[in-house]
Amino acid sequence: MSEQDKTRQTAGGRLGGAAGPGGAISRRGFLRRLGAIGAGAAVFSTAICQRARAQYGAAAPDGPTLEQLTAMYTDMLKIRMWETKIKDLILGGGFRGVAHLYVGEEAIAVGVCHALRRDDYIASTHRGHGHLIAKGGDLGRMLAEITHKATGYCKGYGGSLHITDVSLGILGMNGIVGASHLFAAGAAYGIKVKGTDQVAVSFGGDGSIQGNFFSSAANSAAAWKLPWIGVIENNGYQIWVRAADVYGIVDLAQRAQGYGIEGRVVDGNDVLAVHNVARYAVAKARAGGGPTIIECKTYRWYDHYGAGGAKIGADGAFGLGYRSDRELRDWMAKDPIPRFRAFLVAEKVLAEQRADQIAAEVRQAVEDAAAFAKGQPLPKPEDGLMNVFAQGAVALRAG
């Protein structure tokens, strides 16, 4: 039996549990490595490094299974390759839609959503493709939607900004910054009324916490210990405005304290760090322990919107006036995907060959999705009058 086969035999065993029969990973060794990766990869202040280490101590008692680790790696690749394909399609010209690309931030959507059950809720943002993929979205139907085809997730009504699969527990991708937090907190209140152990997670950028949606969500979640988790994806920019220029604090999770909520700062380019703290927050919320605010420090590789500064076949958007190319290169060096792959290979969760195979499979899935979307029918024009209300159509007034 080869080493990698032994590793696969232990799949299903939990990281935090005893080593499987193959003995590929000891509990202590794995956790030490997890901690080392998390701390070593923290790239912010010493204080944040210390907090990042502390997070592993607070991780939920059960870790991800080996199967989950592989699935997380696969989902990160799906987001990266699917969005890179969209970038290339935009640059190719004639693209029937828009996109706010998530590339660079994959570790957050994947780390958080893999701590959730299918029946948990998420509320997403204008930069939401990654959240939908990590929650189980179909790449073909997604691409059909962002090119406004009749068979897309929203039948062509929504496009990139609003692409949603309600059956996956997604409360909508919302183009109005901050609204996601409020709707997720409302859903968390509804969960308490229903009496289930579900949780509701909202994603929002660094710009999402200053308007009063966030404040209303956080205060209510704190007052009544709602199962709400607010994830702040701090990529440092609000469109082109540097967060550092418009906030008086560096760690946005500090705001949590003012509401009486536990706040955590985590390296958003380390999927295991994100996953551990999300797992902890989810377990706490399910047990009635109330909300958590998690700030994930990250960076977006592309412009706020579209593919300006990018090239077909190359990663990253350079030459944008509001940020330096060097800053981008520094962050691309902290790419969460090779980092996670190196960890999985080093820990023998995946062999190099298998990791390559997964990448090839995802690349093919993305090509299949693009071919599927291209062949899909356009919506009927008169359907624009439908779905205003549950019943009937509104009147055409143009003639």
Add this chain to the structure above:
Amino acid sequence: MAKSMTYAILEAIQGEMRRDKLLTLLYEYQKPVAGGEKGAINLEAEFGRWRVRFCAIDEQWIVGGALGMSMIGVPAIAHIPSMTTFIPYELMFNHAGKLRHMTGGQAAFPMVLWADMAGRIPLQGAQHADAGLESSYARLAGLKVVIPSNPYDAKGLLIAAIRDVDPVIFCQYPVPASGQPVPDEPYVVPIGEAAVRTEGGDLTIVGYAPQTVEIAKAVAELKKEGITAEFIDPRTLAPLDGVMQTILKSVSKTGRLLTSDDGSYSFSNCTEIVARVAEALPGTRIKRLAFPDAPAPGAPEMLSYMRVDAARIAAAARKLVKG
């Protein structure tokens, strides 16, 4: 003693909360408690604090929370006081009214925004004596707006609103306990149907909420003079198509339309009704009465000078019929 508007509303909610075990009410300081001949209603005592939740002074939460809950199938009523009508406007405008369409029919908001409306009350000042704001909601896509003028319609329209899977704004103006008696049992006044309050052949008068009191007085006065007015209460402001059928039928008979509004003159619901009548029935004689395009002053003599009352309605009607 007839049931008050508030009692009728709480009785509607009580019945629906008994029927639907998830229906939840969020409110701020206005306790859902009312006394009446049939016994007191105390919603929190009956249904518990999770389903009848007093909140911070935070209309954004009350309405946004209700929207989030309703998205996961927990129907909700959000009750906000009259001086805060537009604080949740963005939520209703950009989210409640749009997400069903944006998601190709996937998202639904089975929620009611129970919005108190002040009306032109003296000795308050402009922030606590506004009226006509319902037209701002009625012009938004994807929202339904109902506006009862008596306790009977309030109960029936609210039950219809709660049972509707689309978001409904229920506008409660202070009106006296007039009209038909309110049954104890639940019943529905369908959304989208106007009420013909009095029948007549000389002119059509349209108005709702506190203006119905003034219109009713004017109609009685005109009758003594031999002028018969057909008085129509729209009850629903959005969608308006069903209501317009009733109004157009009446105006095609009378040839004259008088509208009377406590809201400001420009861009009101009556403006929309007038426009649709003018488009469908050219040649109709039309007059609009409304509050000026001004805030409401607190001093009673200024306020009553600016407001439409029964005498002014009667005078305008005479002019339309005879002039």
